[in-house]
Amino acid sequence: MFSLYKKELQSFFFSPFAYILTALFMLIFSFSFIRSIAIMDSNVLKFSFPNIFYNNFFYFIFIIPILTMRSFADERRGGTEVLLLTSPLSVTKIVLAKFLSIITVFAVMMLASLFFPIFAAAKGQVMWSSLICAYLGFFLWGLVCIAVGMLLSSLTGNAIISAILGEIIMEGALLADNLGGTALVNAYPKLNSLISWISMQRRFIYFSQGMFRLEDLIFFLSAAAVVICWNIIAIEKRRWSHS
Amino acid sequence: MVEIKNLSKYYGRNQALKGIDFEIRDHEILGFLGPNGAGKSTTMNIIAGYLPSTGGTVIVNGFDITEQAAEAKKCIGYLPEIPPVYPDMRVEEYLHFVAGLKGVPKKERRAQVEKSMDRLRIADMRRRLIRNLSKGYKQRVGFAQALLGNPKILILDEPTVGLDPTQVMEVRNLILDLKKEHSVIFSSHILAEVSAVCERVVIINKGEIIAIDTIENLERNMMSDTVLNLTAEGDKEKITRLLKDIQGVIGITEVKQISENRNLFQIELESEKIRNEIMSVLMNNQCSIVEMSLAKLNLEQVFLKLTQTQKKSSLEQLIDETKKANPYDQEE
Numbered sequence A: 001m002f003s004l005y006k007k008e009l010q011s012f013f014f015s016p017f018a019y020i021l022t023a024l025f026m027l028i029f030s031f032s033f034i035r036s037i038a039i040m041d042s043n044v045l046k047f048s049f050p051n052i053f054y055n056n057f058f059y060f061i062f063i064i065p066i067l068t069m070r071s072f073a074d075e076r077r078g079g080t081e082v083l084l085l086t087s088p089l090s091v092t093k094i095v096l097a098k099f100l101s102i103i104t105v106f107a108v109m110m111l112a113s114l115f116f117p118i119f120a121a122a123k124g125q126v127m128w129s130s131l132i133c134a135y136l137g138f139f140l141w142g143l144v145c146i147a148v149g150m151l152l153s154s155l156t157g158n159a160i161i162s163a164i165l166g167e168i169i170m171e172g173a174l175l176a177d178n179l180g181g182t183a184l185v186n187a188y189p190k191l192n193s194l195i196s197w198i199s200m201q202r203r204f205i206y207f208s209q210g211m212f213r214l215e216d217l218i219f220f221l222s223a224a225a226v227v228i229c230w231n232i233i234a235i236e237k238r239r240w241s242h243s
Numbered sequence B: 001m002v003e004i005k006n007l008s009k010y011y012g013r014n015q016a017l018k019g020i021d022f023e024i025r026d027h028e029i030l031g032f033l034g035p036n037g038a039g040k041s042t043t044m045n046i047i048a049g050y051l052p053s054t055g056g057t058v059i060v061n062g063f064d065i066t067e068q069a070a071e072a073k074k075c076i077g078y079l080p081e082i083p084p085v086y087p088d089m090r091v092e093e094y095l096h097f098v099a100g101l102k103g104v105p106k107k108e109r110r111a112q113v114e115k116s117m118d119r120l121r122i123a124d125m126r127r128r129l130i131r132n133l134s135k136g137y138k139q140r141v142g143f144a145q146a147l148l149g150n151p152k153i154l155i156l157d158e159p160t161v162g163l164d165p166t167q168v169m170e171v172r173n174l175i176l177d178l179k180k181e182h183s184v185i186f187s188s189h190i191l192a193e194v195s196a197v198c199e200r201v202v203i204i205n206k207g208e209i210i211a212i213d214t215i216e217n218l219e220r221n222m223m224s225d226t227v228l229n230l231t232a233e234g235d236k237e238k239i240t241r242l243l244k245d246i247q248g249v250i251g252i253t254e255v256k257q258i259s260e261n262r263n264l265f266q267i268e269l270e271s272e273k274i275r276n277e278i279m280s281v282l283m284n285n286q287c288s289i290v291e292m293s294l295a296k297l298n299l300e301q302v303f304l305k306l307t308q309t310q311k312k313s314s315l316e317q318l319i320d321e322t323k324k325a326n327p328y329d330q331e332e
Helices: A002-013 A016-038 A050-068 A070-078 A081-085 A091-113 A115-123 A128-156 A159-180 A189-198 A200-208 A214-240 B040-048 B069-074 B091-101 B106-120 B135-147 B165-178 B191-197 B215-221 B236-245 B272-284 B299-307 B314-325 B327-331
Strands: B002-011 B014-024 B029-033 B055-060 B076-079 B153-157 B183-188 B200-205 B208-214 B227-233 B249-259 B262-269 B289-294
Touching: A002 A016, A002 A091, A002 B091, A016 A050, A016 A091, A016 A115, A050 A091, A050 A128, A050 A159, A050 A200, A070 A081, A070 A091, A070 A128, A070 A159, A081 A091, A081 B091, A091 A115, A091 A128, A091 A214, A128 A159, A128 A200, A128 A214, A159 A189, A159 A200, A200 A214, B002 B040, B014 B040, B014 B055, B014 B208, B029 B040, B029 B191, B040 B055, B040 B076, B040 B153, B040 B183, B069 B076, B076 B135, B091 B106, B091 B135, B106 B135, B106 B165, B135 B153, B135 B165, B165 B183, B165 B191, B183 B191, B200 B215, B208 B215, B227 B272, B236 B249, B236 B262, B236 B272, B262 B272, B272 B289
Parallel strands: B029 B183, B029 B200, B076 B153, B153 B183
Antiparallel strands: B002 B014, B002 B055, B200 B208, B227 B262, B227 B289, B249 B262
């Protein structure tokens, strides 16, 4: 399993792929960083990063499908899926190895973005509690997005289609909150509570206030686990109905 | 070494394998022969554990491929039809990765990778990106990958497709060499290749096994008692006339001139007893016999004879199927 993990990481870091994507991530971050400094009131004492994260979700989610789009689609297209599935590794281990490698790349991106809070802390004051929670929340949300992106890559077998579908789904999850606010949905309280339960934005508000709730942790981890299991089942199923 | 029992496979409603049985013995090279679409690749994919079967069992070295998949897969080296290589990796890097994937202990990896590169003669390509290699070299890298982890069984799906004649010879010699340490099953639709390398052949057509035997036996069984090849010296017309006059000769199917005074006659007889008479008639008329033998069908002919049990050829069937599928085409 470690061999596969290592190979996946190499495919990201021995090519310009991970670096370009990290650069894009940093670019988006720096734009909103500069913007939030520019619009800051003079009476604000501490710098709050969660707002930046919050504003940038819509851009960040374009990066994750690009990270995940090749994971299974390329294996299927290049015929290397046979190699993995005929190796002694189980499908579960294959999926996990790929998942962990993408998480590693994602974590590296987040580490790189720490430059901004450190810079801000050197020049002023930062609300650390909300910063740490925002990072945690963002990371957990990223896990779910990565799992979804991998599932789509495995289901569609086409990198571009999986990236586009991934963006639609992740954008949808973000906009669920707006949907929950409409009069139509408010008329049905049960539907409203369901939508707010899956809404990423509503959960992120707690993180941004420096609150780390066990409920959110369990929600994100179990959502990622469910999607990964789905992926494993989908691969097994395709083997059975292969044509 | 590998036992395949009553193996069947459905792709949707389409039955690709209809309950086939055979075994691969220790240290043997088993040829797997059949026309395109016969079920060769499906069978190999199932043995290698890539596809699950719909019914039946595959026991590899004592392990069931579905029940004890990891153990069974460790005994198998598989070279699929398209070599499973990553174009972005270097040859050596790729082989190291596969060795790790197959669970080769870290200490042995380097030695094993070196050994398999030497065997396939790709050691001087070790630093090259696989994407830049020719088809033949990609095939060899795929082959080298199958040898890693010292699997007891090698499954090679059309290993010589796309190679030039010298490379084909090299691969053949390699397969013969591998017999010492491994059992090999390899598929092909090229008959010369199978008869050059294999001891036993499994012939499959439309998901059914139509023959399992040694090459010699297959040829012997297909030997015809009633067709005689006769090479004789003398006037062609005269010999033809003489032969036709003998009672029991049904006809002369073919006459080939070999040299100025020598002709090869293919004669169809009522029974093989007439051979003596043919000999004495020719001797009495001063025609010397150079060679006389029973006509032997080569593997190619055996194969055609076995696979053409269906009334229609596969081409005709294909045309029929397309007609059924698009009835409007005809009207236009």
